[in-house]
Amino acid sequence: MVEHEQADVVVIGSGMGGLAAARTIAQFGGRRVLVLEQHYTLGGMTHEFSRAGRFQFGTGLHYMSADAGPFLEYMTDGRVQLQPLPDDYDVLHFPGYDFAVPAGREQFRDRLAQQFPGEVGAVDNFLRTTRRAMTGLAARNVLASFPPAVRAMGFPIVQSLFPSTYRSVREQVLRSFRDPRLRAILAARWGLYGTPPATSAFGSHASVPLTFFMGGTAHPVGGPKELGRIVLESLSPYGVELRPRQRVDDIVVERGRVTGLDVSDTATGRRYHVRTGTVVSAAGVRNTYGLIGRSGDLAGLPEEPSAMMLFLGMDGSPAEFGVRGENHWFMPDLDDHEGFHRAPGEGTLYVSFASLNNPAARFHTVEALELVDPKVVDQWRGTPEEERPDSYRKLKADLTEKLIARLDRQWPGFRDRIAFAELATPLSFETFQHSVLGSFYGLSATPQRLRSARASCRTPVKGLFVAGQDAWGPGVVGALAGGLMAANTVLSPRQTGAMWRTVRGAVPARDPGTPWQGYLRVTSVEALTPNIRRIRLTPLDTGVMPFTFVAGQYLKVDVPVAVEPIERSYSICSGPGSSYVDIAVKHEPDGLGSSFLHREIRAGLALRVSGPHGEFTWAPDSGPGPLLLIGGGVGITPLMSVLTAAADAGHTGPVTLLASFRTDEEVAFGPEIEQLRERLPGLDVAIVVTGRQGRIGLETLRPYAVGAARVHLCGPAPMMQDVIGHLTALGVPRAAIHTEAFVSGRSRETRRERAHAIALAAAATGVTEYTIGLPDGSAFPCHPGQSVLDAGNTAGIDLPQSCGEGACGTCRVRVLSGAYETDTRGMFSEAELAEGWRLACQTLPTEDLTIAP
Structure with missing residues (x-):
């Protein structure tokens, strides 16, 4: 029997577009939103994976605009930290010459004028045309969110007002310049949105490489997964429910309106139906129309490229080869007419160096991306990975060698520094991204797409909307904009007004009572004694500290001992008001965190911290007396x-x-x-x-x-x-x-293990609840494995408390009777222990208790 659930709004896909739609609909519409993600990891293309126990690789986000912009600032509550790439952030390699793309529109214009003095006027005209084409694309995309009648009337008007938006990139550069080298430079980097110059709409080209990235580029500190983590955290206050490993089998439509979805939980095999009148799909237009049985509606849209991506783990820094963190583009010729239809390994190759742009990266990685025709893997499509024949493995090995050879020709000796290599093919993106034929960027950025009503956040089905790249444009921020446009169509006019005012407004100041979270840079490491080191942490931008603290507080530090960091707590030993914060760490022989901070930490590395924490504080107004x-x-x-x-x-x-x-x-x-x-x-x-x-x-x-x-x-x-x-x-x-008392992730883990063991033991004897009595005769329930403090808070009992972790000793209670497990953390004298004083946050009942707060 299929189970049934109810939700106000269901979002399919947890990429940036889906999450943006989920947050705004929940925040401004007050709706109960359920997000269903087919992958085992939430966050879409901000997902990262690890290999060889040390290398971290991104899957889709390589760099972005150096200015996060209002959309991303809103989605991260102003918490995103970006590390700028070098000023010359893209280096283009053509046969016979190179061109470095500088940050800044004027710098870009001046460099083109220096190298092509005979076409200065043409360059200026082209840049003006670029602005017009981008304006036309934005107008088209906003119009696409309107009802069909308005779109039908407005689309021709937009095209007549902004004809350059709808031209191909090739046509626009042919119109603008005589020098084929100048044409090649300004038509390059189509890999940022996936459609080659012969067929791509100039509006998309004007929007992405020629505008969005023009002011400079950056990489998220902590990697793409840090961006995804912050965005996912931002949903918590609005009650958005997130479920990974959920495959949507059908979107149920009755009489032209959405009524629900059929879903399979791929982790448990459970199948269920969700009743809802509103579905926002961030799974791509092709997937979405397939789920309603209307794939034929997309017959007029051109095919999309897929990608192959080579992930390399390095034994040394790419800086040895003169790379400073800029991206490199290798073009096979000036025209790039064949685009992604070239033989795999011979097309335009994009190479990025994430580890040079992420101060939190411990080990160096390189990623090389080439857009390819998805047909190159047709003969193996539909076969499980473990059953693919040797011919597929040979294809991957040959392509890996071909790509490495291209890199080694550019940087002799590069091959010798490679410690790990793995190639993803269109089948990889088809499996993990769940895109049709491994489409990397969604619908092709062609003039046909701009003229199609299907490339829109609206669909012919009432209650079904599209978010993500196909609703606005390619890339993480483009997908985010698509999510906002989907929310724009779901919410009422009053709600959308509030949404846009908030999105465009200044990010609210952080509540000083809430611990700051983010990255600080290690600037010095000093031995105080043979077993104590002082580590100085400063802001990434060498500006003011992002938080203030009171003397006696501590920081929680994510220590990157392995692929997943461990959290440890360290007291601050510097005074408040400085432009830095110092911690002192004692080396414990068996301590993972302290061993790393003594043996492997180095100046320049960024560490993720949270703070300040703790009530063990003193301030000048703390009271008179010795x-x-x-x-x-x-x-x-x-x-x-x-x-x-x-x-x-x-x-x-x-x-x-x-x-x-x-x-x-x-x-x-x-x-x-x-x-x-x-x-x-x-x-x-x-x-x-x-x-x-x-x-x-x-x-x-x-x-x-x-x-x-x-x-x-x-x-x-x-x-x-x-x-x-x-x-x-x-x-x-x-x-x-x-x-x-010091609190670490290890101590929390120990407490969780104890709580789990108590819960299992209680379940084995049929116990589902303990009772905690108070001196006045009242009582409150406590589930097995729950602490006295947690149970009291759940029941609304006023117990003294502060940190909730056993570091401050505030939650002192006397246990008058009953059995329990606890950790006193040295917070009591022997006499106090004998009198029954315990920490409520650390005391786990194993039978009924009586306590005195």
Whole structure:
């Protein structure tokens, strides 16, 4: 029996167009939106894959405009970070001569004028024609979103007003220039939208290489997947549901209107029907019309090219060959008349160097793309990959060799630096992109497309709309625009007005209470002791820090130890207000994160961070009275930030730093402490070397604890447990003792494993719920595997809390009865533990509990 579900709007495909439509319809229309993606990874062509355990490759996004523009700023909430390519961002190699394309329209014009002085006037006229052609394309695309009657009347008007938009690129350059070399330069780079000069519409050529990229280009920091990740995160506030591995088998149409979809979950085999009156398809026009049984409606549209892409992992940097990160285009001749119909391996070849433009890349990669006729793999089409014969593998091997030979001719010795090579063919794109015949850019960018009502966000079926590249134009940003146009047709006029005002408006400022997320660059690595390193992080653009912090807070760092990074937390040891942030990392012999940061980190690498986090803070207005700072080992790190902040603020009150280290050579921050003595007149410093003096005990603390108004304590859990006990014995109020424990992705993983084991054990005995009782006789439920804090929050119980991770110690509760598993993190003294004090965020019940907040 087929299951049935209901959704207000269903979006097919999670590429940029589908996600843009999903967000705007949910945000401005208040609709419940379901996104169905056939691939196992969401994000469309922002997807990346890894090989050989170290090389990361993009699948479709190689570079983009250096100006993210309002559309992308909106979709990423202003969080996208772009790394500019060199000013000469595209180098064109023709037989007998080269031409480097500079960033900037005036620079481009001047370079053409220098090299072709006899055609300066023609160049100026051509650039004016380019602007007109692009305007015509935009007018056509906007008009295409209107109802059929308006389109039928408006299309001829647009073509008469903007004839250059509809000419072929070849015709336009023949009209404009005498010199065949100049024609070749201005007709080149058709690979950015996929249709060769003989058949492509000049409007598309004017829009992409001659306008969109003209101001300069950039690469997403962190790679295309980082762009996809940010966009996917942006959907969360609007309740968009995302489902990967979902194949849409049919779009059900009744009496000319959409009524639902038949879907197969390819992960489980489940088949179900979704009832909906609105479907937005970002799967391409050919796929969409196939799902409604109307492929014949597209008979007048020309064929599209597919692609083969060579992915190379390198043992060294391509910079060894003089490459600085610019793209290289290799043209077989000046005319490029045959376009993608040339023999594979002999056509126009585009080569990019993503790793040189991504400061977060650890290993170097190269990608070479050639658009090809999808018929080159016809004899193997329809066969499972594992069943394809040796002839297919030979084709791939021969083409790989042919492409590598072309690269090695350009850069002698290049072949010897290749550590990994893999070729994707049209069958690869057909499988993973799920495009018809492996079409790389969707519908061909031809004049026929511009005249066709099918290349539009509207379809003949009511309630069915098209988003993505086929609704506007090629590329990630073109697909995004197509998604916005689809939303424009779905939403009401009032809702679309709000949408466009928001999209075009300034990105709202980040809430300072929300941790910043993004990349910072490592600018220095310094050994403080044999096992502690200080790492300085600065903004990518050498500007101001993108966030502010309070002394004592910490950062979460994604450490790129493997293909997937691991998250670790490190306290900030620098003072607030600087143009940088420092962290100090102790090397743990078995620690993956610390081992990488000690052995492999290098200046120049960008690390993804989140912050600031934590409530273990001190500010000049934190209260009067003596301040006692106690650190054990690397636990001194956040205390150095506190001392620096106090010195910067001109603090004159009494401050004591009591720090313990195992040996003399492990004493950290010695020079910095001496400098702080001079800046803080009230600073008293006591260093305890436990190897010869023993651990900090009651008598060590006695002279400093008396009268202490505020204590900050950070160090190993056993040390913290003992010191808390000593301080309370010496009369320091418990509320005056502030603690911090380090939290890492590993500790979270351990907690998840414990929670999973508890849930499984409960399920095996038929237990589905525990009860947590309160002193007033009330109670609230707790699912097995859920923490006391999570259960309390779900039930609306007011429990003290801050970080939710066990780092701050705020969520203190007393467990009066019942069994549980927990991690106290050294936040309590032995006496407090005996009294039942625990961290609610770390306590997982294994039976009914009674607690006292």
